[in-house]
Amino acid sequence: MFNNKGQAALYAMMLFLVVIILAVSVFGPLLKQTTQDGRDSMNCQNNNLTIGERSVCIAIDLINPYYIFTILIIGFSLLALGIKQTI
Numbered sequence: 060m061f062n063n064k065g066q067a068a069l070y071a072m073m074l075f076l077v078v079i080i081l082a083v084s085v086f087g088p089l090l091k092q093t094t095q096d097g098r099d100s101m102n103c104q105n106n107n108l109t110i111g112e113r114s115v116c117i118a119i120d121l122i123n124p125y126y127i128f129t130i131l132i133i134g135f136s137l138l139a140l141g142i143k144q145t146i
Contacts, residue, residue, distance in 0.1 A: 072138065
């Protein structure tokens with residue numbers, strides 16, 4: 060009568076969304092403040108930076124996308140693992 064595999068997949072997707080929302084809401088402000096502190100301490104607005112200092116400023120700016128992609132990859136892998144176990 061009920062489609063247990065479909066229900067499990069839907070439950071896994073809802074759980075995935077909850078994990079994504081919680082991770083972004085908990086670590087998002089902390090990550091933003093860390094990035095801003097890093098930019099301020101490195102004086103990234105200065106035009107007379109060396110190549111090494113510029114690369115560190117770029118790495119600090121790339122923390123946010125790496126964080127988001129890492130959360131998405133972990134979530135999708137858990138989602139795929141959950142769906143695979145229910146099939």
